[in-house]
Amino acid sequence: MSRMSFVEATRQALAAEMRRDGRIFVLGEDLGRGGVFQQYRGLQAEFGPARVVDTPISESAIMGVAVGAAMCGARPVVEMRYLDFTLCAVDELVNQAAKLRYMLGGQARVPMVVRQPIGLWANCAAQHSQSLEAWWVHVPGLVVLCPGDPADAGPMLAAAIRADDPVVLLEYKELFPVEGEVGDPTLPAEIGRARLVRPGSDLTLVAWGGSVREAAGAAELLAARGISAEVIDLRSLWPWDSAAVLASVARTGHLLVAQEATEVAGFGAEIAALVAEETGARVARIGAPRTPIPFSPALEAAYRVDAARIAARAAAFLARHR
């Protein structure tokens, strides 16, 4: 265990994988200078420009080239800079990467990782802050990972790289600089297992990515009000650990899903719906309002699903149903 930032853990994991496997290469804009969040700092110096490729501003080609390369034995890691720019490459990700193995009847695989920095950060407004994890979970063929703390950052990336499937890796921008206790960041995670962040008995609070901190903060606030919330970090959104969530809800009887993304038709709806279907327990959700993401800090503060809002939603939810 050592203290390390989320971004440093990803750098170490990526470098270790690239040393291990010469088929891995990284492609995206400005990577030679480290990338927007310095996720790639030093990598071009170590691995050269053929394995850390500075691409043109050509998102369709970045994604499509990765698809073709993955089909032919390479292991591409795509950097999308901001999740939002993936919207310039959706055909390549959804119509091609996700479906090709199936359409070809299993003749080919498309082992690629698509890193998408996600979420609010530095008041970047409507086109640089979106959370669209619900979209990718809805697409057959894709694996969707979303580490929620520095200890998971490296292992999730390593696991994504070793997977033979196309993997969308959602990295919350606000987590990149966050430090924490980290084991071996290069040890691949087991995909599909949730993490118990904090045990509790009155309510199960499910979150992922940047919202895990907020959910943990909300549990603190709730504890002060005598409410014991169990916090679960989902970590992997597809597949997701329904067994862990159902087991927790079986104990607490109440589920609240907290997400940074728009609440309507978000991934939280899937969790709430499945738990309601399976258990009949009371369920609730909290997410962003159905508005684009505003620039002004005053509006962003009103928009954000923070610990206080989660706690308030939880308290109101329990008050109504207990």
Add this chain to the structure above:
Amino acid sequence: MSRMSFVEATRQALAAEMRRDGRIFVLGEDLGRGGVFQQYRGLQAEFGPARVVDTPISESAIMGVAVGAAMCGARPVVEMRYLDFTLCAVDELVNQAAKLRYMLGGQARVPMVVRQPIGLWANCAAQHSQSLEAWWVHVPGLVVLCPGDPADAGPMLAAAIRADDPVVLLEYKELFPVEGEVGDPTLPAEIGRARLVRPGSDLTLVAWGGSVREAAGAAELLAARGISAEVIDLRSLWPWDSAAVLASVARTGHLLVAQEATEVAGFGAEIAALVAEETGARVARIGAPRTPIPFSPALEAAYRVDAARIAARAAAFLARHR
């Protein structure tokens, strides 16, 4: 009332709107020859190639040009040919059309309609058959309509054209040739109201688009087994008529949402989650498995959410909870 096909109703509605308002123009590939489903038959002859534009195979430009035109006083109707090709124009639809009014603080509006023929049809396989309504509902700024029968086809299109918002109009391909009793197809629908297809007392069955027929068929099958299912055609997915659904569930105590799309993280999850949150009634969903859409009729038959599968799911659901 007269007997008319779904596609004929849309043609009449579009022509009537274009006669009424010279700012309306239609843009898409091959429209001069009527388009893939003959939705545009005869329109170029009547309105000329400047108002029924045969575009290059340039989905990004088709959508982006519509955005710019809409901001500047025109009323574009975009034809995407198949929903699947919208994936080549997602930046333009989601990052631009949906958000511009907000990002510009209300200085501009983007009144455009994006017609997306949706769903299974003629064994067109994985890249020509998708249903992605859940994606568009998740995007702030978009209105999402999905007519489920010929009587709604024209009025929904007319309402979409008159809206000052960007509207995604999902037209199930298998419905285009379907005939039914149609009132005045040119009379704009009221957006946001569900339609009661069949009253019932044991179970509320919610569907939209092509699944409405299947849900109605399922209700027949269930009636034969002594189960009375109320069938609701949602018609509008955003906004959606939660009041009608909640009122029905308050009577029946049970909700089953049936959708053609992938079940995981589909729009049905939103409905099920909201009903569970609001009522504590028992909820269930049925949708497609999380696989790409196969070509072979044998596999498609296994894939399809048809009346028999819906009825079986409903019966099992009620058996478990009654």
Add this chain to the structure above:
Amino acid sequence: MATQIGRERLLAHFRTMARIRAFEETAERLYNEKRIPGFVHLSSGQEAIPAGVCANLAAEDRLTSTHRGHGHTIARGGDIQAMMLELFGRQGGSCGGKGGSMHIADMRIGMLGANGVVAAGLPIAVGAAHAAKLAGEPRVVACFFGDGAVNRGPFLESLNWAAVHRLPVLFVCEDNRWSATTPTRLTTAGPGIAARAEALGVPACAVDGNDVAAVDYLAGELVASVRAGGGPRLLLAATYRWSGHTSADAGAYRDPAEVARAKTDDPLRRAARALGGLGVAAEELAAIESDVAAELAHAVQLAERAPFPDPAALYTDVQDIGAPTARVPA
């Protein structure tokens, strides 16, 4: 046919083209008789391009195709029986019945797939070449696409990428003058496709795409220079699509005279005439054509009797992690 070409090579082209023609005519008939599901996009009239290009590919080379992919697959040596099974959606089909005509592929011969999205094959081809270069493998990738595809953004992004990295790609534009039901010239500005390629750093050559010897010769030159590390090249091959855009399209929007004129320039008949000049007897060609007809008839017979895939196959080949679980049967 001015280009010099040997008798055996031209005979091989003739056989390839005859197989493509027979496959397309069979598929069209099967569609009209409602014996196969889905649609098929036919390449009758365009056979000389895949025949001439694929003859210049080595075993380790790869190719990407379009929605109109039968000819590319056959010219590359694809298994006609497996293709026919795929068109029928049966077990043993190239893609196990999951893909159908529009996604026909055969990885054993480096055929990475037909594609239902116009221009989607371009970045995939470039990626295949990128991977080969990265791995130091001496492979060329042939990337087929239509004249309509040059109006999609990925055309620009792919050619630019290939040129920046000097990748071993031969772009092959099959210019049949039509984008579905729209004449491509009405939606396409500028001096032409070759100029677009050159402006993106990809040298281009035009060829009569109905002259298989000319296509073969020029493709040979271009593949050689691509293989030698000269970077990407584009071959612009003029041809014509004899049938409608899909098997469901009668093509009524086209001037019948235009179609009739195009049909007089039949790549098979041109090759046959040249073979006659090289001393090949008409009987020999007729024998090839009847061989091919028998092959196709046999393929259809087997395909039509083959079993459909097991419904459980719906759930396989999706993904390893988080694979779908089978629904309980209704």
Add this chain to the structure above:
Amino acid sequence: MATQIGRERLLAHFRTMARIRAFEETAERLYNEKRIPGFVHLSSGQEAIPAGVCANLAAEDRLTSTHRGHGHTIARGGDIQAMMLELFGRQGGSCGGKGGSMHIADMRIGMLGANGVVAAGLPIAVGAAHAAKLAGEPRVVACFFGDGAVNRGPFLESLNWAAVHRLPVLFVCEDNRWSATTPTRLTTAGPGIAARAEALGVPACAVDGNDVAAVDYLAGELVASVRAGGGPRLLLAATYRWSGHTSADAGAYRDPAEVARAKTDDPLRRAARALGGLGVAAEELAAIESDVAAELAHAVQLAERAPFPDPAALYTDVQDIGAPTARVPA
């Protein structure tokens, strides 16, 4: 400065450029002092292009911009006070605080918006021109974009569309040689941006983008031909980005000598020298600069004291149908 230009016109350019420069330097300082949220993309060094181009637009004309949009807005006559309020995210900002620097827009002057997505402005500009042509309105649309944007697909699709429909668009490429932290030449193949445009049917002219008189003159010619119905044109203007890619970027990856050399070619100083030659006293220019400085200082003062938007504004301007409902406050 070889181009003939009148004293008053050049003085007006000088004032425009001085306002842009002052705005950018102010924004940079405010960012560094952490007084404004978000990032700003600065256009110091590139002022001559918007100044020269926008001087040729008529009241009814329109423009689209990029992530680096302050200069375009100011040159078009945008309200500096409203812009500054927007940078601060306050009430009264151009976009009510909802957009910020990256989405700055002013529909009153036909400025359809900066845009956070590279090349996204191109089809929007083409659409604006398409609408004007459809309505028979005699408007020209100026479409600004950077050299990095020519590698995105929408560049091809937009130019082709504009040329096919002979739309009244003046494409203006601000070639500052950099795509964020990457030299554009390393990721861009072919003979150049003008050749790309010509291959798409859009005639192109190159200009020294730091020479405001030259930009003005050439833009005037091109706008006139566009306005006369001659179809789209492209102006390729060479310049340099003085600051980092965003205000958060020190630009350490650039050779300091390259930056220093570029700064010796200052469009403002060049205009000042030419004005000197036309008999304008240095004091007159100094007075303009101090006017502008006062204007900016005043704008900052007001903006920093202005109220933030009411949190309820979060929910407005989204859509009419299915508008979001406000959450109950926590």
